[in-house]
Structure formats: C-alpha cells, structure tokens
Amino acid sequence: MPSRSIVAAGAVAAACCALAVAPASAAPQTNSPVSEITPCPAGTAAEHPILLIHGTGRTVEQSLGPTRQALIDDGRCVYGVDYDSWGPVSESVDLVTSVADRILAVNGAASLDLVGKSQGGLIARAVSLRFSDRPTNPIDQVVAISGPQLGTGTAGSGGAGALLQAVPNLATALLPQAVIDLTPDSPYIATLNSGPLTAPGVRYTMIGSSYDELVSPAVAFIDASNVTNILLQDGCPIDHAGHAAEATDPRTIDLTMHTLDPDRHPDIRCTANNNAI
Incomplete structure (x- = not known):
C-alpha cells in the first residue's frame, strides 16, 4: 500500500495535527486513514481551510514549503496530503477527494481552497470536478502551479510525452503509472478532459x-471563462524560474497568496531568478 499522511498546520507555533503529529516535511506515515483527520488548530481560519497537493516524487514541503509557511504566517488553516505520486493518478484523485471532504466535514466549513504543484495542480482540478454534482461546489479556488492540465508535453516540448514518443515500449516496461497517466495521449488525460475542463462556480488560476522544462504554459493553461492564466514572465522578464525553481520562487509565492487573498496580499514581487532551486 502507498505511504500517505495528512497534516494540518496553523499559526499557533506552527502547530500540526491530523493523521501524523509531524510537519508536512516529515516522512509520510503508512496507511493512515482519512477518518483520523482532525480540525484546524485553534486560532486559524477554520471556516475556509486550504489543502496543498505536491508534485510527482516530492512532498508538500518540497513542492510548496515556502507557500505553506506564508499561509501559516497569515493565520490560515493549512492541510497537506502526501500521496503516492507514482501510482495511478485516478487513485490519487480518489484519495485527495476523500481528504477534501473530510477536511470540510471536521471543520464544518462550507468551502475549501486547493493549491497544487505540478501533478498536484492537475489533481486539484480533477478533485474540483468531482464535486460538480453538488448543489454548491465546496471548492472555492484552485491554484495550479505548473500543472500539466493537458499532459506533460509532446516531443519537442519536453516531459514524459517526449520520452514515450521516443521510446514507446518503455511505458509498460519501466515507467511508473503516474508518468504514463500524465502523458498527453494517455487514457487518463483523455477521460479527464472529455467533458468540461472546469467546474461551475470554481475559480481557477493557472501559473x-x-x-x-517539464510543463510548458501550452499544457499548463486552460481557455475557460473561470480560469485566469498567469505567465511568470508577464511584467517580470527577469524571472527565469523553471519547473523545480517555481517551488521557492518569490513571484510564484506572491501570485499564489495574491490569488487567495488579494486584499491582504496586493504586492507581487519581481525578482531575478536564474532557475535556482
């Protein structure tokens, strides 16, 4: 079974409480049930929690650590789920949907924001679609940072798609299922994108x-009325952050914070980034 952990963090001494009493950077606990997720720490904004979803082969801390800390410093209730990011993406979406539902239930919250990096950005959108059958979608905002919404690219644009086109038999021989699922022509991507790409009532921001090098804007952005696509270089050509560097890039962090709460975070930095991680 995959290793999973879900933790909630708040502003009070960066307290953590949920499946594992440990920060999001700790090693995931094994087979922790979703039923053990506990409410937001006292003193945090429990009425509107945030769930962070990491990228492939990473943890919440590695994918979104500085953003997580900025949210905690802001008094927000922040959950992070460490899932098996090498397994089938559909199973990861099942897990994160269950986690989101549980977070809403234990806090009596009407809404939840999702912030995902890379694969986590795709999962965040997929989870929001899972709630489309409810009278009111409890997902308020989805922020996807370099999320492969249309797959990870094709030959000539990098990513797993280029690898599979170059060596097609490698798919069944060596590659993890998540990597196969994230290719642009995979059955998973085809199924996910066969209907509406976004859920009514949800606001999406794609960064x-x-x-x-892995997820170009051509596959990270979606053309829909409730989507705002933001290119890091718009208004800041000196920011050369690549896929990994986006995790700690000041402009990426500020754009995320501004999206979630523009009144409290009106300023967005423009700093030189030479793609340093």
Whole structure:
C-alpha cells in the first residue's frame, strides 16, 4: 500500500495535527486513514481551510514549503496530503477527494481552497470536478502551479510525452503509472478532459513559466471563462524560474497568496531568478 499522511498546520507555533503529529516535511506515515483527520488548530481560519497537493516524487514541503509557511504566517488553516505520486493518478484523485471532504466535514466549513504543484495542480482540478454534482461546489479556488492540465508535453516540448514518443515500449516496461497517466495521449488525460475542463462556480488560476522544462504554459493553461492564466514572465522578464525553481520562487509565492487573498496580499514581487532551486 502507498505511504500517505495528512497534516494540518496553523499559526499557533506552527502547530500540526491530523493523521501524523509531524510537519508536512516529515516522512509520510503508512496507511493512515482519512477518518483520523482532525480540525484546524485553534486560532486559524477554520471556516475556509486550504489543502496543498505536491508534485510527482516530492512532498508538500518540497513542492510548496515556502507557500505553506506564508499561509501559516497569515493565520490560515493549512492541510497537506502526501500521496503516492507514482501510482495511478485516478487513485490519487480518489484519495485527495476523500481528504477534501473530510477536511470540510471536521471543520464544518462550507468551502475549501486547493493549491497544487505540478501533478498536484492537475489533481486539484480533477478533485474540483468531482464535486460538480453538488448543489454548491465546496471548492472555492484552485491554484495550479505548473500543472500539466493537458499532459506533460509532446516531443519537442519536453516531459514524459517526449520520452514515450521516443521510446514507446518503455511505458509498460519501466515507467511508473503516474508518468504514463500524465502523458498527453494517455487514457487518463483523455477521460479527464472529455467533458468540461472546469467546474461551475470554481475559480481557477493557472501559473506557468516560459522556462519550465517539464510543463510548458501550452499544457499548463486552460481557455475557460473561470480560469485566469498567469505567465511568470508577464511584467517580470527577469524571472527565469523553471519547473523545480517555481517551488521557492518569490513571484510564484506572491501570485499564489495574491490569488487567495488579494486584499491582504496586493504586492507581487519581481525578482531575478536564474532557475535556482
């Protein structure tokens, strides 16, 4: 069984409480049930929690650590789920949907924001679609940072798609299922994108970089009325952050914070980034 952990963090001494009493950077606990997720720490905004979803082969801390800390410093209730990011993406979406539902239930919250990096950005959108059958979708905002919404690219644009086109038999021989699922022509991507790409009532912000080596803006952005696509280099050409560097890039963090709460975070930095991780 995959290793999973879900933790909630708040502003009070960066307290953590949920499946594992440990920060999001700790090693995931094994087979922790979703039923053990506990309410937000006292003193945090429990009426509107945030769930962070990491990228492939990473943890919440590695994918979104500085953003997580900025949210905690802001008094927000922040959950993070460490899932098996090498397994089938559909199973990860099942898990994160269950986690989101549980977070809403234990806090009596009407809404929840999702912030995902890379694969986590795709999962965040997929989870929001799972709630479309409810009278009111409890997902308020989805922020996807370099999320491969249309797959990870094709030959000539990098990513797993290029690898599979170059060596097609490698798919069944060596590659993890998640990597196969994230290719643009995979059955998973085809099924996910066969209907509406977004859920009514949900606000989506897709953040991408022209210097991203794995997920180009061409596959990270979606053309829909409730989607805002933001290129890091728009208004800041000196920011050359690539896929990994986006995790700690000041402009990416500020754009995320501004999206979630523009009144409290009106300023967005423009700092030189030479793609340093």
